Amino acid sequence: MRELERDLPTHLMDPSEHSPALAIVGAGRVGGALSTAARRAGLDVRTAGRADALDACNEAEVALLCVPDAAIPAALDRILAAIPPLRLVGHVSGATGLDALEPALEGGAATFSAHPLQTVPDPDADLTAAPCAIAGSDPAAVDYATELALRLGMRPFRVPEQNRAAYHAAAAIASNFLVALGESAADLLARAGVEEAEARELLAPLLLRSAANWAERGGEALTGPIARGDAETVARHREALAEVAPDLRELYDALAERTRAVARSRTEAG
Numbered sequence: 001m002r003e004l005e006r007d008l009p010t011h012l013m014d015p016s017e018h019s020p021a022l023a024i025v026g027a028g029r030v031g032g033a034l035s036t037a038a039r040r041a042g043l044d045v046r047t048a049g050r051a052d053a054l055d056a057c058n059e060a061e062v063a064l065l066c067v068p069d070a071a072i073p074a075a076l077d078r079i080l081a082a083i084p085p086l087r088l089v090g091h092v093s094g095a096t097g098l099d100a101l102e103p104a105l106e107g108g109a110a111t112f113s114a115h116p117l118q119t120v121p122d123p124d125a126d127l128t129a130a131p132c133a134i135a136g137s138d139p140a141a142v143d144y145a146t147e148l149a150l151r152l153g154m155r156p157f158r159v160p161e162q163n164r165a166a167y168h169a170a171a172a173i174a175s176n177f178l179v180a181l182g183e184s185a186a187d188l189l190a191r192a193g194v195e196e197a198e199a200r201e202l203l204a205p206l207l208l209r210s211a212a213n214w215a216e217r218g219g220e221a222l223t224g225p226i227a228r229g230d231a232e233t234v235a236r237h238r239e240a241l242a243e244v245a246p247d248l249r250e251l252y253d254a255l256a257e258r259t260r261a262v263a264r265s266r267t268e269a270g
Contacts, residue, residue: 019043019151020061020088025053025075030092030116031066032123037152050078057082062144064114065091072100083107088144090114095168097161098137110141114149114156115168119175128153135161181255182207184248191244219266226259227266 021044024035031047038045048056057063057079063086067075072091079086080103089104090112101111118130132154136142142158149156159167185207186199194202213221225233234256241249 019147021046021059022148023048023053023056023060023063023079023086024066025049025056025063025079026066027123028066029120029123029125033120033125033127034064034066034092034116034152036124037127041151041153043151050075053078054082057086059085061085062088062090065089067091069093069096069100072096076101076103080104080107083109088112088141090141090145092116093168094133094171095165097164098135101137105137110137110144112136112141112145114145116154117171129155131155131157133157133159133167135159135164178207178211184251188241188245188248192240219262222259222262222266224259226256227263 022038024031024038024045024047027035027047027049035045035047046056046059053075060082063079063082065072065075072093076089079089083089083104086104086109088111089101089109091101092115093100093113094115094117096113098105098111098113105111113133113135115133116127116130117133118125118127120127130153132149132152134142134145134149134156135158136145146156182200182203185203186196189199189203190196210221225231225237237252238249241252
Protein backbone atom coordinates (compact mmCIF):
# COMPACT_ATOMS: atom_id res chain seq x y z
CA MET A 1 0.00 0.00 0.00
CA ARG A 2 2.75 2.47 0.89
CA GLU A 3 4.61 1.67 -2.33
CA LEU A 4 1.47 2.38 -4.34
CA GLU A 5 0.82 5.65 -2.53
CA ARG A 6 4.38 6.82 -3.05
CA ASP A 7 3.90 6.74 -6.83
CA LEU A 8 0.60 8.65 -6.86
CA PRO A 9 0.09 12.39 -7.33
CA THR A 10 -0.48 13.95 -3.91
CA HIS A 11 -3.97 15.25 -4.74
CA LEU A 12 -5.26 11.73 -5.33
CA MET A 13 -4.68 10.84 -1.70
CA ASP A 14 -6.19 14.00 -0.21
CA PRO A 15 -9.62 13.10 1.22
CA SER A 16 -10.65 16.76 1.16
CA GLU A 17 -10.22 16.92 -2.62
CA HIS A 18 -13.45 17.01 -4.65
CA SER A 19 -14.59 13.63 -5.95
CA PRO A 20 -16.97 13.55 -8.92
CA ALA A 21 -20.51 12.29 -8.35
CA LEU A 22 -20.59 8.52 -8.81
CA ALA A 23 -23.48 6.41 -10.11
CA ILE A 24 -23.22 2.72 -9.26
CA VAL A 25 -25.39 0.75 -11.68
CA GLY A 26 -26.34 -2.59 -10.21
CA ALA A 27 -27.69 -3.27 -6.73
CA GLY A 28 -26.38 -6.81 -6.36
CA ARG A 29 -23.61 -8.07 -4.09
CA VAL A 30 -20.70 -6.12 -5.58
CA GLY A 31 -22.76 -3.00 -6.26
CA GLY A 32 -24.10 -3.05 -2.71
CA ALA A 33 -20.67 -3.55 -1.14
CA LEU A 34 -19.12 -0.76 -3.22
CA SER A 35 -22.03 1.59 -2.50
CA THR A 36 -21.61 1.03 1.24
CA ALA A 37 -17.86 1.61 1.02
CA ALA A 38 -18.39 4.77 -1.08
CA ARG A 39 -20.85 6.25 1.38
CA ARG A 40 -18.57 5.38 4.28
CA ALA A 41 -15.77 7.23 2.47
CA GLY A 42 -17.97 10.30 2.09
CA LEU A 43 -18.31 10.09 -1.69
CA ASP A 44 -21.27 11.55 -3.55
CA VAL A 45 -22.83 8.28 -4.68
CA ARG A 46 -26.18 7.05 -5.95
CA THR A 47 -27.03 3.38 -6.54
CA ALA A 48 -29.37 2.45 -9.38
CA GLY A 49 -30.98 -0.63 -10.82
CA ARG A 50 -31.97 -1.32 -14.40
CA ALA A 51 -35.06 0.92 -14.35
CA ASP A 52 -33.46 4.08 -12.95
CA ALA A 53 -29.90 3.71 -14.31
CA LEU A 54 -30.21 6.56 -16.81
CA ASP A 55 -31.69 8.95 -14.25
CA ALA A 56 -28.85 8.24 -11.81
CA CYS A 57 -26.20 8.68 -14.50
CA ASN A 58 -27.71 11.99 -15.61
CA GLU A 59 -26.87 13.26 -12.13
CA ALA A 60 -23.30 11.95 -12.09
CA GLU A 61 -19.92 12.40 -13.72
CA VAL A 62 -18.85 8.78 -13.31
CA ALA A 63 -20.80 5.56 -13.87
CA LEU A 64 -19.59 2.22 -12.53
CA LEU A 65 -21.34 -0.83 -13.98
CA CYS A 66 -21.64 -3.53 -11.31
CA VAL A 67 -23.41 -6.15 -13.41
CA PRO A 68 -22.52 -9.66 -14.67
CA ASP A 69 -20.09 -9.72 -17.58
CA ALA A 70 -22.76 -10.76 -20.08
CA ALA A 71 -24.97 -7.85 -18.98
CA ILE A 72 -22.35 -5.12 -19.52
CA PRO A 73 -23.38 -4.30 -23.12
CA ALA A 74 -27.06 -3.92 -22.21
CA ALA A 75 -26.30 -1.87 -19.09
CA LEU A 76 -23.96 0.35 -21.07
CA ASP A 77 -26.54 0.85 -23.79
CA ARG A 78 -29.04 2.10 -21.20
CA ILE A 79 -26.75 4.87 -19.95
CA LEU A 80 -25.03 6.08 -23.13
CA ALA A 81 -27.49 8.95 -23.41
CA ALA A 82 -26.02 10.34 -20.16
CA ILE A 83 -22.69 11.14 -21.88
CA PRO A 84 -22.32 13.99 -20.97
CA PRO A 85 -22.59 14.73 -18.04
CA LEU A 86 -20.84 11.37 -17.63
CA ARG A 87 -17.15 11.74 -18.38
CA LEU A 88 -15.99 8.36 -17.06
CA VAL A 89 -17.61 4.94 -17.43
CA GLY A 90 -16.22 1.84 -15.75
CA HIS A 91 -17.01 -1.76 -14.89
CA VAL A 92 -16.02 -4.14 -12.10
CA SER A 93 -15.44 -7.27 -14.17
CA GLY A 94 -12.24 -9.18 -13.59
CA ALA A 95 -12.19 -11.10 -16.87
CA THR A 96 -13.60 -8.48 -19.26
CA GLY A 97 -11.37 -5.85 -20.83
CA LEU A 98 -12.03 -2.20 -21.55
CA ASP A 99 -13.12 -3.10 -25.07
CA ALA A 100 -16.56 -3.88 -23.64
CA LEU A 101 -16.90 -0.15 -22.91
CA GLU A 102 -15.89 0.96 -26.42
CA PRO A 103 -19.30 2.61 -27.14
CA ALA A 104 -18.77 4.92 -24.16
CA LEU A 105 -15.29 5.80 -25.40
CA GLU A 106 -16.70 6.56 -28.84
CA GLY A 107 -19.33 8.72 -27.18
CA GLY A 108 -16.71 10.89 -25.53
CA ALA A 109 -16.23 9.35 -22.09
CA ALA A 110 -13.01 7.85 -20.81
CA THR A 111 -13.26 4.26 -19.57
CA PHE A 112 -11.82 2.30 -16.66
CA SER A 113 -12.21 -0.91 -14.70
CA ALA A 114 -11.88 -1.64 -10.99
CA HIS A 115 -12.18 -5.28 -9.92
CA PRO A 116 -12.06 -6.03 -6.17
CA LEU A 117 -9.88 -9.10 -5.73
CA GLN A 118 -12.05 -10.38 -2.91
CA THR A 119 -14.93 -12.76 -2.45
CA VAL A 120 -18.21 -10.84 -2.11
CA PRO A 121 -20.85 -13.24 -0.74
CA ASP A 122 -23.40 -10.51 0.03
CA PRO A 123 -23.91 -6.73 -0.27
CA ASP A 124 -22.59 -6.22 3.27
CA ALA A 125 -19.14 -7.63 2.44
CA ASP A 126 -16.26 -5.50 3.74
CA LEU A 127 -13.77 -4.62 0.99
CA THR A 128 -11.31 -2.85 3.29
CA ALA A 129 -7.68 -3.68 2.36
CA ALA A 130 -8.80 -5.85 -0.58
CA PRO A 131 -6.55 -5.64 -3.66
CA CYS A 132 -8.27 -4.01 -6.64
CA ALA A 133 -7.24 -4.64 -10.26
CA ILE A 134 -7.49 -1.43 -12.26
CA ALA A 135 -7.16 -0.31 -15.87
CA GLY A 136 -7.95 2.85 -17.78
CA SER A 137 -8.29 4.08 -21.36
CA ASP A 138 -5.92 6.99 -20.66
CA PRO A 139 -3.70 8.20 -17.79
CA ALA A 140 -6.51 10.30 -16.28
CA ALA A 141 -8.82 7.29 -16.21
CA VAL A 142 -6.09 5.22 -14.53
CA ASP A 143 -5.65 8.01 -11.99
CA TYR A 144 -9.37 8.04 -11.26
CA ALA A 145 -9.54 4.24 -10.86
CA THR A 146 -6.55 4.42 -8.53
CA GLU A 147 -8.11 7.22 -6.48
CA LEU A 148 -11.46 5.44 -6.26
CA ALA A 149 -9.86 2.22 -5.04
CA LEU A 150 -7.85 4.10 -2.42
CA ARG A 151 -10.84 6.12 -1.26
CA LEU A 152 -12.82 2.91 -0.82
CA GLY A 153 -10.01 1.45 1.30
CA MET A 154 -8.69 -0.97 -1.31
CA ARG A 155 -5.19 -1.52 -2.73
CA PRO A 156 -5.02 -0.76 -6.47
CA PHE A 157 -2.71 -2.65 -8.82
CA ARG A 158 -2.43 -2.87 -12.60
CA VAL A 159 -3.17 -5.89 -14.78
CA PRO A 160 -2.23 -5.86 -18.50
CA GLU A 161 -5.38 -5.75 -20.61
CA GLN A 162 -4.33 -8.76 -22.70
CA ASN A 163 -4.03 -10.88 -19.55
CA ARG A 164 -7.36 -10.07 -17.90
CA ALA A 165 -8.84 -13.54 -18.39
CA ALA A 166 -5.71 -15.23 -17.01
CA TYR A 167 -5.76 -12.87 -14.01
CA HIS A 168 -9.40 -13.70 -13.32
CA ALA A 169 -8.72 -17.44 -13.70
CA ALA A 170 -6.12 -17.10 -10.94
CA ALA A 171 -8.71 -15.38 -8.76
CA ALA A 172 -11.23 -18.14 -9.46
CA ILE A 173 -8.71 -20.83 -8.50
CA ALA A 174 -7.91 -19.08 -5.23
CA SER A 175 -11.53 -18.39 -4.29
CA ASN A 176 -14.18 -20.40 -6.14
CA PHE A 177 -12.09 -23.55 -6.43
CA LEU A 178 -11.16 -23.36 -2.76
CA VAL A 179 -14.84 -23.47 -1.82
CA ALA A 180 -15.43 -26.37 -4.22
CA LEU A 181 -12.41 -28.16 -2.75
CA GLY A 182 -13.66 -27.65 0.80
CA GLU A 183 -17.10 -28.98 -0.13
CA SER A 184 -15.50 -32.00 -1.78
CA ALA A 185 -13.44 -32.74 1.33
CA ALA A 186 -16.48 -32.36 3.59
CA ASP A 187 -18.52 -34.64 1.32
CA LEU A 188 -15.81 -37.31 1.42
CA LEU A 189 -15.52 -37.06 5.20
CA ALA A 190 -19.26 -37.57 5.53
CA ARG A 191 -19.13 -40.61 3.23
CA ALA A 192 -16.32 -41.95 5.40
CA GLY A 193 -18.71 -42.07 8.34
CA VAL A 194 -18.31 -38.72 10.09
CA GLU A 195 -21.52 -36.85 10.90
CA GLU A 196 -22.30 -34.66 7.90
CA ALA A 197 -23.19 -31.71 10.14
CA GLU A 198 -19.71 -31.83 11.69
CA ALA A 199 -17.64 -32.24 8.53
CA ARG A 200 -17.15 -28.56 7.73
CA GLU A 201 -16.55 -27.68 11.38
CA LEU A 202 -13.87 -30.36 11.64
CA LEU A 203 -12.11 -29.47 8.39
CA ALA A 204 -12.30 -25.67 8.64
CA PRO A 205 -9.33 -25.24 11.04
CA LEU A 206 -7.16 -27.40 8.77
CA LEU A 207 -8.17 -25.48 5.65
CA LEU A 208 -7.72 -22.07 7.28
CA ARG A 209 -4.36 -22.97 8.81
CA SER A 210 -3.14 -24.33 5.49
CA ALA A 211 -4.20 -21.11 3.75
CA ALA A 212 -2.41 -19.03 6.39
CA ASN A 213 0.73 -21.16 6.06
CA TRP A 214 0.68 -20.72 2.28
CA ALA A 215 0.27 -16.94 2.66
CA GLU A 216 3.34 -16.89 4.91
CA ARG A 217 5.54 -19.47 3.18
CA GLY A 218 4.25 -20.17 -0.33
CA GLY A 219 5.18 -23.62 -1.62
CA GLU A 220 7.27 -24.27 1.48
CA ALA A 221 3.97 -24.75 3.36
CA LEU A 222 3.30 -27.99 1.46
CA THR A 223 3.03 -31.05 3.73
CA GLY A 224 1.47 -34.51 3.46
CA PRO A 225 2.23 -37.81 1.75
CA ILE A 226 3.07 -36.42 -1.68
CA ALA A 227 5.46 -33.82 -0.26
CA ARG A 228 7.32 -36.51 1.66
CA GLY A 229 7.26 -39.06 -1.20
CA ASP A 230 4.93 -41.53 0.50
CA ALA A 231 3.56 -43.32 -2.56
CA GLU A 232 1.99 -46.12 -0.50
CA THR A 233 -0.32 -43.74 1.34
CA VAL A 234 -1.33 -42.08 -1.92
CA ALA A 235 -2.17 -45.51 -3.33
CA ARG A 236 -4.35 -46.25 -0.29
CA HIS A 237 -6.12 -42.93 -0.81
CA ARG A 238 -6.94 -43.87 -4.39
CA GLU A 239 -8.18 -47.33 -3.37
CA ALA A 240 -10.42 -45.81 -0.69
CA LEU A 241 -11.80 -43.27 -3.15
CA ALA A 242 -12.59 -46.00 -5.67
CA GLU A 243 -14.71 -47.69 -3.01
CA VAL A 244 -16.25 -44.77 -1.10
CA ALA A 245 -16.34 -41.86 -3.57
CA PRO A 246 -15.39 -42.88 -7.11
CA ASP A 247 -16.71 -39.57 -8.46
CA LEU A 248 -13.94 -37.75 -6.55
CA ARG A 249 -11.06 -39.91 -7.75
CA GLU A 250 -10.45 -37.89 -10.92
CA LEU A 251 -10.31 -34.70 -8.84
CA TYR A 252 -7.86 -36.33 -6.42
CA ASP A 253 -5.61 -37.50 -9.27
CA ALA A 254 -5.54 -34.06 -10.89
CA LEU A 255 -4.70 -32.34 -7.62
CA ALA A 256 -2.13 -34.99 -6.75
CA GLU A 257 -0.33 -34.38 -10.04
CA ARG A 258 -0.26 -30.63 -9.43
CA THR A 259 0.93 -31.22 -5.84
CA ARG A 260 3.80 -33.34 -7.17
CA ALA A 261 4.79 -30.46 -9.47
CA VAL A 262 4.78 -28.01 -6.55
CA ALA A 263 6.84 -30.43 -4.47
CA ARG A 264 9.36 -30.87 -7.31
CA SER A 265 9.72 -27.12 -7.80
CA ARG A 266 10.28 -26.67 -4.10
CA THR A 267 13.01 -29.34 -4.12
CA GLU A 268 14.67 -27.86 -7.21
CA ALA A 269 14.60 -24.37 -5.72
CA GLY A 270 16.22 -25.70 -2.56
